[in-house]
Structures are given as structure tokens and as C-alpha cells.
Amino acid sequence: MQAAGIDVGSRTIKLVVLDVTSGDIVSYRRTETTFNPHEQCQRILSPRQWDALVATGYGRKLVQENFEAHAITEIQAHALGARKMFPQCKAILDIGGQDTKAIALDERGKVRKFEMNDRCAAGTGKFLEFMATSFQVPIERFGDFALSGNAGLTINSMCTVFAEAEATSLMARGHNPQDIALALHLSVVKRSVSMLKRVATESPLVFSGGVARNRCVATLVAKELNSTILIPPEPDLIGALGAALHCRQRMLSGDSRAQS
Amino acid sequence: MSAAYESMWKDLGLDLAAHDVLLQVLGNAYRDIFLSQKDRPGGMDYFNFVMSEVHGLRIKELLESKKKGKKVIGSFCVFVPEEIVRAADATLVGLCTGADFATDEVDKILPRNTCSLIKSAFGFKLGKVCPYIESADMIVGENTCDGKKKSYEVLNTLVPHLYVMDLPQTKSAEGRAVLKSEYYRFKEAVEGLCGVRIDAAMLKKGIDIVNAKRKAIHRLSKLRKADPAPISGLDALLINQVYFYDDPARFTESVNKICDELEQRIKEKKGVFPQGTPRILLSGCPMAVPNWKLPWIIETSGAVIVGEESCVGERGTRNLTDNSGQTVEELMDAIVERHFQIDCAIFTPNPDRLNHVKEMYREYNANGVIHYGLQFCQPYQIESYSVEKALEGEHIPTLRVDTDYSMEDVEQLKTRVEAFIERLK
Numbered sequence: 001m002q003a004a005g006i007d008v009g010s011r012t013i014k015l016v017v018l019d020v021t022s023g024d025i026v027s028y029r030r031t032e033t034t035f036n037p038h039e040q041c042q043r044i045l046s047p048r049q050w051d052a053l054v055a056t057g058y059g060r061k062l063v064q065e066n067f068e069a070h071a072i073t074e075i076q077a078h079a080l081g082a083r084k085m086f087p088q089c090k091a092i093l094d095i096g097g098q099d100t101k102a103i104a105l106d107e108r109g110k111v112r113k114f115e116m117n118d119r120c121a122a123g124t125g126k127f128l129e130f131m132a133t134s135f136q137v138p139i140e141r142f143g144d145f146a147l148s149g150n151a152g153l154t155i156n157s158m159c160t161v162f163a164e165a166e167a168t169s170l171m172a173r174g175h176n177p178q179d180i181a182l183a184l185h186l187s188v189v190k191r192s193v194s195m196l197k198r199v200a201t202e203s204p205l206v207f208s209g210g211v212a213r214n215r216c217v218a219t220l221v222a223k224e225l226n227s228t229i230l231i232p233p234e235p236d237l238i239g240a241l242g243a244a245l246h247c248r249q250r251m252l253s254g255d256s257r258a259q260s
Numbered sequence: 261m262s263a264a265y266e267s268m269w270k271d272l273g274l275d276l277a278a279h280d281v282l283l284q285v286l287g288n289a290y291r292d293i294f295l296s297q298k299d300r301p302g303g304m305d306y307f308n309f310v311m312s313e314v315h316g317l318r319i320k321e322l323l324e325s326k327k328k329g330k331k332v333i334g335s336f337c338v339f340v341p342e343e344i345v346r347a348a349d350a351t352l353v354g355l356c357t358g359a360d361f362a363t364d365e366v367d368k369i370l371p372r373n374t375c376s377l378i379k380s381a382f383g384f385k386l387g388k389v390c391p392y393i394e395s396a397d398m399i400v401g402e403n404t405c406d407g408k409k410k411s412y413e414v415l416n417t418l419v420p421h422l423y424v425m426d427l428p429q430t431k432s433a434e435g436r437a438v439l440k441s442e443y444y445r446f447k448e449a450v451e452g453l454c455g456v457r458i459d460a461a462m463l464k465k466g467i468d469i470v471n472a473k474r475k476a477i478h479r480l481s482k483l484r485k486a487d488p489a490p491i492s493g494l495d496a497l498l499i500n501q502v503y504f505y506d507d508p509a510r511f512t513e514s515v516n517k518i519c520d521e522l523e524q525r526i527k528e529k530k531g532v533f534p535q536g537t538p539r540i541l542l543s544g545c546p547m548a549v550p551n552w553k554l555p556w557i558i559e560t561s562g563a564v565i566v567g568e569e570s571c572v573g574e575r576g577t578r579n580l581t582d583n584s585g586q587t588v589e590e591l592m593d594a595i596v597e598r599h600f601q602i603d604c605a606i607f608t609p610n611p612d613r614l615n616h617v618k619e620m621y622r623e624y625n626a627n628g629v630i631h632y633g634l635q636f637c638q639p640y641q642i643e644s645y646s647v648e649k650a651l652e653g654e655h656i657p658t659l660r661v662d663t664d665y666s667m668e669d670v671e672q673l674k675t676r677v678e679a680f681i682e683r684l685k
């Protein structure tokens with residue numbers, strides 16, 4: 001028997017399949033969400049190799065309605081996934097494509113408190129992607145690009161549009177693009193860490209979501225918190241892993257029917 | 261209903277085309293949010309009817325009573341003592357503040373960072389779509405928050421009969437004295453408007469009418485303690501909203517009637533959601549018609565709302581007015597005393613509210629509290645921090661939500677609310 005978890009994010013769709021008996025990961029894959037998430041879900045979900053499916057992410061309802069799945073929120077999914085990778089985990093910072101979440105866990109790994117960014121995408125993966133484009137640096141290399149910069153500059157605005165204007169004016173004044181990129185990363189980190197401090201000051205902290213791949217953000221988060229942080233090898237898969245774990249739990253507790 | 265009332269609306273000076281749009285949006289929202297609910301009590305038919313006629317038959321009634329000399333007073337706040345209005349045989353109605361309307365016009369005269377409730381009052385006036393404000397012989401503003409206080413200065417240039425009531429900000433002897441003198445001043449203004457002199461018998465009658473309404477709501481609230489919940493939070497909120505519009509005697513009777521039905525349901529263990537459904541106490545800013553966004557999100561995410569710690573809810577209806585006084589002075593004192601206990605966030609400090617939220621959480625067997633702060637509402641948004649701390653200090657799960665009347669954040673809110681409900685399971 002296999003349990004699957006799908007995380008339909010704003011930027012990418014992730015699928016993780018677990019062996020129900022052992023709990024081991026059997027396979028995983030990713031695809032772009034694009035402008036047609038329904039079709040992309042169909043693509044990533046076929047051929048069907050699993051017995052039950054749990055969906056999470058902003059597109060969870062889409063999967064629930066069209067692919068006989070149960071749905072849970074990203075908050076719960078990340079809590080389950082992070083705890084699986086790091087059983088001692090007490091807090092989670094998840095920065096995804098359009099959401100940033102800070103989650104505090106209790107002793108048993110249950111969500112104790114959480115906070116999310118508001119209706120604006122500032123300080124998320126989208127923000128960094130937007131900025132990388134304006135620097136003409138591929139998003140995968142944007143973190144390393146920023147890490148090569150010198151600290152000292154600050155970007156004050158957290159609005160994507162105004163932050164770009166600030167960056168542009170810094171460039172016009174002849175500042176190094178790397179230094180400006182570092183300042184942009186720092187502004188993302190400051191915002192995320194302040195959200196984190198509102199809900200969870202406990203450690204160890206797991207940093208998940210696609211943005212955790214960005215070495216500059218990861219370095220700065222650890223520096224701001226003045227502690228080491230745990231980053232899973234595939235941080236963007238934590239949500240899908242959590243959904244798959246939830247699916248497995250449901251199957252083990254006898255509710256093999258996928259539908260809620 | 262449109263055609264039958266068209267000339268009435270035209271005479272009131274409404275913009276018929278805009279008003280049609282409003283009614284259509286309202287009708288669709290009502291259908292999707294209320295009529296789509298399962299297993300609603302039969303007694304909700306009355307409230308469905310009231311809502312379908314909220315700009316129609318109810319306005320016709322008001323206009324007919326006006327022809328007979330009865331005055332209509334519009335208000336925005338539960339500090340406006342209805343007892344005094346009813347004593348003068350006038351009608352008090354809540355004015356429309358629950359939806360964005362004519363926002364372009366509003367943005368011309370109010371800062372963008374004004375709360376939705378204030379903007380809405382202006383939008384309904386500027387868009388000429390509120391038959392209540394146009395029917396009113398007197399509109400009462402009240403100095404609660406800075407936003408309202410200052411915007412009444414602007415509203416005064418838009419409406420002919422604005423009366424502004426001052427309110428205290430502290431629960432002190434001086435504060436009580438301010439409220440008392442303001443209620444006497446209001447009594448005189450109402451007497452002047454209605455051409456009557458309010459005596460003790462009239463005041464007692466006013467108190468009894470309003471107390472009966474409150475008692476019916478208290479009865480409804482008690483029935484919501486049951487699990488499974490016999491009525492949805494949305495329907496109970498609607499009843500609390502209709503409280504501000506309907507004829508009081510008819511309203512009281514209809515609420516009592518639905519309570520009879522709910523008692524029967526409780527005996528049969530019949531509910532609108534299965535037993536064990538997570539139970540939410542809503543706390544915070546008032547929700548005027550048709551501000552149903554957050555309750556709708558909560559109740560379509562697998563939870564049921566069992567109480568509203570809000571002016572449109574228990575904060576507004578808590579406590580009866582003592583009617584045992586024999587003189588105007590004694591009865592006026594009782595009215596002052598009753599309203600002085602309202603724990604609005606404009607008071608500083610405001611510890612009663614924290615206790616009430618905790619008390620309601622226990623009383624209604626809630627599993628968690630969702631605090632609703634209207635964006636740019638400084639008193640409630642700032643106080644939400646103290647509320648959250650007080651609740652978490654007692655291990656009561658709490659979610660703070662700040663939002664407005666727009667629909668753009670619905671998906672984000674759903675995720676938050678669903679995650680909070682997952683926590684409660």
C-alpha cells in the first residue's frame with residue numbers, strides 16, 4: 001500500500017509517495033504550477049501509483065474536488081513533515097512562493113500557534129524571484145550572488161514594487177549589484193524572523209519551503225536568530241511529505257478511503 | 261421586490277440603478293451564504309423574509325409610521341440608548357455599515373486607511389443606496405473611536421440632521437457623569453424632535469420594550485451552548501443583525517418562536533453540524549449586514565460559531581436595564597448604569613472585556629477563540645494583543661484575524677482558519 005501527498009503551491013507542485021508499512025519515501029517529483037494547475041496536477045498524478053491521496057497547498061481544494069483526495073492546510077502539513085525529518089523540531093519557518101509561515105509546535109509536535117503573511121507577497125519566494133529577474137540573475141544563483149556582496153546597505157520598503165524602486169535608485173547611485181542583492185535578502189529575512197519571533201522563539205528551528213534552498217537567506221536567518229537552523233535536504237518537499245504522512249496515518253487508522 | 265418599491269426609493273432620493281446593483285449583490289450573497297446552509301431551523305424563514313424586505317417592506321413600514329407622526333432615528337452604535345427613543349414612541353434603526361460601496365467617492369473625502377465600517381457608512385450615503393439614512397429624522401453619531409469622531413465632522417456636511425453624542429473613555433466616576441449628562445442631553449433632543457415630554461411611565465415602557473428584545477436574545481444565546489449546535493453561527497449572527505432593524509415587538513416574538521423550536525431540537529439532539537464539531541467564539545469588531553465573510557469562512561471550514569463577543573452580539577445585548585425605578589431620574593440612572601457597563605475597546609483600560617471573553621469561552625463550551633479585528637480599527641486591533649495574551653495565559657487556543665470588507669483575502673483567511681480548526685480537533 002502506498003500513501004501519497006501532493007502540495008499544490010503557487011509556484012511548483014510537489015508529490016511525495018510513501019510506503020504505508022515502513023513509512024519510507026518511495027518516490028517524489030515536482031512540476032511547475034503554471035497558469036493551468038489542474039492540468040499540471042493531472043500530469044504529476046498519473047500514472048496513479050498510490051492507494052490514497054492527501055492534498056495541501058493553496059490548490060488543495062482543486063485536488064480534493066477533482067482527484068478524490070482529502071485536504072489539510074500547509075500549516076499542518078509542514079508541521080508533520082518537519083517533525084518527520086527532525087523529530088526534535090519545535091518551530092518551523094516556511095517560505096514558499098507566495099506565503100511565509102511561522103509555526104510553533106508543542107512537545108508532541110502538534111501546532112501550538114502560527115502566523116502567515118497577509119495579502120501581500122513581499123518577503124516570499126515571489127519577491128526574490130521578481131528581484132532576481134530585475135538583476136538578470138537566475139533565481140537558483142541569486143542567493144550565492146547576494147552572498148558575495150558586502151553588508152551595509154539597507155532596503156527599507158517591504159512592498160515588492162517600492163523595494164524594486166529602492167534597489168533601482170541604489171544602482172543609480174553606483175552601488176554594487178551584489179551589495180544591493182544582499183540588502184534585499186536581508187529585508188526578506190528580517191521580515192520573516194520578526195514574524196517567527198511573534199509565534200515561536202523555541203529551537204531547534206526547521207527552515208522549509210523552496211526559499212530554504214537559497215543559501216543567502218538560510219545564512220542570514222541563522223545569523224539573525226543567533227542559532228543554528230535545520231534545513232532538510234529537499235526543503236520544498238516538506239509540505240508534500242507532511243501530506244503523505246497524514247495520508248499514511250489515515251490509512252493506518254483504518255480510514256483507507258481517500259475522500260474526507 | 262424592486263418594481264413595487266421603486267417610487268418609494270425614488271422619493272427617498274436613492275440612485276435606483278446603483279441600488280438595484282446593491283440588492284442583487286446582497287441577494288446573491290444571501291442565497292450563497294445563508295440559504296445554502298443545511299438543516300436550518302424553520303423559524304429562520306421569518307428572518308429570510310425580513311432580509312428579503314430589508315430595503316422594501318420595512319422601509320414602507322417606517323415611512324407609514326412617519327406619516328402618523330412617528331420619528332425615525334438612525335444610529336451607528338450600541339451606546340445610543342434605544343430605551344429613550346422608544347420612550348418617545350420613535351423608532352431606532354441601525355444604519356448600513358457592512359459593505360464597501362461607492363469606494364471611489366469615499367476615497368475622495370476620507371483617508372484610505374480608514375476602517376471599512378466608517379467608509380461603508382459614507383459609501384451608502386454618497387452612493388445614495390441606504391433607505392434608512394434617507395428616512396431618518398435624526399442621525400446620531402457618537403464619539404467612540406477617533407475615526408468615527410472625526411468623520412462625523414465630515415458626515416455633518418452630507419446629512420441634514422446629525423446629532424453627535426459625546427462618550428467617556430474611562431470607567432471612572434467622571435466618565436459616568438459624562439455619560440449621564442449626555443443621555444440627559446439626548447433625551448432632550450429626542451423630546452424636541454418628537455414634541456413630547458418623556459415621563460417615568462413612558463421611560464419604563466421604553467425600557468420594557470428593549471429589555472424584552474434583549475431577553476429573547478439571551479434565551480437564544482443560552483440555547484447555543486448545546487452540542488450539537490441547534491443553530492448555525494451565521495443564522496444567530498443574522499438574528500443579532502436584524503435586532504437593529506426590525507420592529508421590536510415582532511422581533512422579540514420571532515426570536516422566542518425560534519427558541520421554542522431550538523429547545524425541541526436540543527431535546528432530539530438535532531443540530532446543524534454533527535456533535536463534536538469544533539466550536540468557535542468570535543470576538544472583536546462588530547459585524548453589520550452584510551459583513552458575513554469571516555463567519556462564512558469559519559462555518560464552511562468545519563467549525564461552528566457558538567457566540568459573538570461583539571456589539572452585534574453579546575457586548576451589545578448583555579445586561580438588562582433595571583426598570584424598577586419610579587421617577588425619570590431613577591430610570592435614567594438605570595439606563596446610564598446599564599450602558600456604562602458596555603466593554604467597548606474605546607475605554608481605557610478595559611479589563612472587563614478580557615474577563616467577558618474568557619467567561620463566554622467557558623459558558624458556550626467553545627474550543628477556541630477567533631479575534632476579528634477590522635483593519636485600521638485601532639481600539640480593537642491594539643486590544644487584540646491583550647485579548648490574545650489573556651486567553652493564551654489560560655491555554656485557550658486563539659487566532660487573531662485582521663481583515664476588511666473586500667474579498668481579496670478570502671483564500672488566505674481560509675487557510676488560516678482551517679489550520680486553526682485543525683489545531684482544535
